[in-house]
Amino acid sequence: MHFVQAKSILSANNGMNIYRGCLHGCIYCDARSDCYQMKHAFEDIEVKINAPQLLETALKSKRRLCMIGTGAMSDPYCAPECELKLMRRCLELIAEYGFGAAVLTKSDLIMRDIDLLEEINTSAKAVVQMTLTTADESLCQIVEPNVCSTARRAEVLMEMKKRKIPTVMWLTPILPFINDTESNIRELVQIGAEAGVWGIITFGIGMTLRSGDREYFYAALDKHFPGIKQRYIRTFGERYEIPSPNGEKLWAVFINECERYGIEFRQERIFQYMSEFPEPQQLTLF
Numbered sequence: 001m002h003f004v005q006a007k008s009i010l011s012a013n014n015g016m017n018i019y020r021g022c023l024h025g026c027i028y029c030d031a032r033s034d035c036y037q038m039k040h041a042f043e044d045i046e047v048k049i050n051a052p053q054l055l056e057t058a059l060k061s062k063r064r065l066c067m068i069g070t071g072a073m074s075d076p077y078c079a080p081e082c083e084l085k086l087m088r089r090c091l092e093l094i095a096e097y098g099f100g101a102a103v104l105t106k107s108d109l110i111m112r113d114i115d116l117l118e119e120i121n122t123s124a125k126a127v128v129q130m131t132l133t134t135a136d137e138s139l140c141q142i143v144e145p146n147v148c149s150t151a152r153r154a155e156v157l158m159e160m161k162k163r164k165i166p167t168v169m170w171l172t173p174i175l176p177f178i179n180d181t182e183s184n185i186r187e188l189v190q191i192g193a194e195a196g197v198w199g200i201i202t203f204g205i206g207m208t209l210r211s212g213d214r215e216y217f218y219a220a221l222d223k224h225f226p227g228i229k230q231r232y233i234r235t236f237g238e239r240y241e242i243p244s245p246n247g248e249k250l251w252a253v254f255i256n257e258c259e260r261y262g263i264e265f266r267q268e269r270i271f272q273y274m275s276e277f278p279e280p281q282q283l284t285l286f
C-alpha cells in the first residue's frame with residue numbers, strides 16, 4: 001500500500017472512498033477497468049491517509065445532515081483497514097456530527113465497527129450493504145478468493161438484524177455459465193429473507209466487462225473454468241454488457257422470490273431509501 005494526502009473526500013453525492021484498489025481478488029472486479037485511470041497496481045492500495053480530517057471539515061461545513069455513503073468504488077473494509085482504522089475514525093465522526101451512513105462491503109471486518117453503526121442508527125440512520133453472489137461456498141472461494149465466505153456474510157447480516165440495523169443485499173454480478181442458476185438465485189434471496197434485508201439490488205441478470213477487468217476475468221476463467229472463456233468470446237465478443245442467456249427466466253425467479261418474502265427489489269426505491277436522511281423526531285410533551 002502507499003499513502004497520499006487527498007485534497008477532498010466527499011463526492012457531490014456525499015460518497016466517500018478512503019482506499020483505492022483492493023486485495024479481495026474478485027475475478028469480475030469492475031474497479032480494475034482502465035477507464036478509472038488508476039496510476040498504480042490494483043493491489044498496491046492507495047490510502048487517503050488524511051481522510052478523517054477531510055471528512056470532519058466537510059461535515060462541519062454541511063448546512064444539512066445527510067447520509068454519507070461508502071463502498072461504491074472500493075471496499076472500505078479492505079486489508080489495510082485492519083491496522084489503519086480510518087473507516088472506524090470516519091464512522092466516529094459521522095456519529096459525532098449526527099450524520100447517517102450507508103456502507104457497502106463484502107468483509108466481516110465491518111463487525112468490528114458494529115457499535116458505531118448501532119450508535120449512528122440510533123441517532124440517525126445506518127444501512128449496511130453486503131454483496132453475496134453465490135450460495136456455493138467452493139464457487140465463492142474461486143470468484144471472491146480473499147474475503148469471507150457467503151455463510152459468514154449471511155451471519156453479518158443476521159448480526160445487524162439483531163441490532164436493528166437495516167441491511168441491503170447486493171446480488172450482483174451474475175456471471176453467465178457460472179452462477180446464473182435458478183437454485184443460486186433462490187438460495188441467495190432466501191438468505192436475504194432470513195436476515196430480514198430491506199431490499200436486494202441486482203442490475204439485471206448479468207455482468208459488465210471492459211478493458212482492464214476483462215483481461216483479469218479471462219485469466220481467472222482459464223485457470224478455474226477451462227473452456228468458458230472461449231464461450232464468452234463466442235457469445236459476447238467485446239460487449240460491455242454481458243447478460244446471462246438465462247436472464248429472462250432468472251429475472252422472473254428473482255422477482256417472484258422477492259415478492260414472496262416481501263423484499264424490495266426496485267433499484268430506484270432502494271437507492272432512494274439508502275440516501276434518505278430521516279426527519280428529526282418531533283418532541284411531544286403530552
Ligand code: SF4
Nearest residue numbers: 022024025026029075
Ligand atoms: S471487493 Fe469490490 S473492489 Fe474489491 S476486488 Fe471485489 S469487486 Fe473489486
